[in-house]
């Protein structure tokens with residue numbers, strides 16, 4: 001019998017598997033498709049505090065994420081790299097120069113004023129060397145630093161680390177039924193054509209946009225939190241990669257959009273489109289592609305060929321607020337009737353390690369006593385070969 005079973009091989013699931021194995025627990029992780037096949041390969045690929053979350057007052061989220069960014073830059077130097085970000089200010093942009101300066105000052109403070117937290121207003125000569133098509137009416141350009149990653153490669157690397165600490169990966173294997181009886185769980189899963197079962201003491205549901213579907217398969221029944229799925233699309237253009245990440249304001253609705261280097265081309269994203277239905281069917285819509293092409297064409301030259309597009313689903317708590325203002329922190333949900341089942345809703349790629357530690361803190365009173373074997377704050381993360389899942 002395993003101490004802990006994790007459902008979902010996205011960044012949150014592998015993070016929990018790594019932290020639990022490091023804490024000395026026996027761990028099994030089920031992934032129905034491939035590692036990072038869900039949202040964790042469809043993000044904006046930033047390891048960042050999230051400058052724009054300051055606008056919705058999410059200071060604690062930003063601070064935690066900046067601390068994790070600093071750590072990941074040390075632990076995963078081949079996977080997480082610091083890159084310059086440019087914020088152009090034109091007469092028509094709604095975020096004024098003083099607001100951006102104030103936001104970046106707060107961002108630097110939340111990042112402990114380290115070297116990586118520095119920002120500058122660029123001088124005229126530097127601005128003229130940027131890729132922007134209109135530099136004449138530019139009022140200012142601010143440069144600061146944040147980090148970029150390959151989300152799928154990072155997820156695979158964290159799973160590799162978990163396995164080195166003893167965690168087991170079952171993939172592809174879809175969990176179809178979770179039954180709680182006599183203080184333990186029976187987990188039924190489908191692997192190829194076979195139905196199999198394993199036993200564990202505690203279950204962590206890290207199924208991303210599928211979390212509530214996984215809760216539907218729990219017996220006895222447990223209540224769920226009401227969530228909205230919100231699709232975010234990115235497009236990839238053949239235009240050579242820019243020398244940094246541009247943080248521009250969409251002329252259509254004033255949303256912040258990133259234009260960034262990605263695999264030799266240019267990636268533009270993202271959107272916020274309500275999504276209903278099976279998460280497996282999330283795909284870029286024509287309207288979203290048109291919106292992103294328009295944003296790109298507004299700021300940059302070139303009729304570029306679109307070489308790819310992808311979309312992922314945010315899991316956001318259902319409130320009366322617009323999606324842009326909804327909290328982006330992870331919600332850890334344990335229902336009083338079944339405390340040994342913990343469900344993770346939402347969250348950021350950046351905060352996966354801190355979230356995993358929080359998950360274990362909450363579960364520790366239910367788990368058996370074990371001797372820790374490692375500390376995830378000290379474990380280096382290296383790229384793994386492409387044959388690994």
Ligand SMILES: Cc1cc2nc3c(=O)[nH]c(=O)nc-3n(C[C@H](O)[C@H](O)[C@H](O)COP(=O)(O)OP(=O)(O)OC[C@H]3O[C@@H](n4cnc5c(N)ncnc54)[C@H](O)[C@@H]3O)c2cc1C
Nearest residue numbers: 008010012032038039040043044046175208232347349350
């Ligand atoms: C458009 C967009 C951009 C984003 N950009 C950023 C960013 O730049 N930086 C950042 O920090 N965060 C970003 N995020 C947030 C971040 O990407 C997500 O929070 C994170 O990837 C979610 O990981 P997860 O493990 O919870 O879910 P997922 O990656 O979706 O993983 C869940 C996994 O569970 C598996 N699964 C589901 N059901 C079962 C089952 N029954 N049995 C077995 N396996 C199952 C799925 O196959 C899937 O692989 C972004 C999110 C979106 C949508």
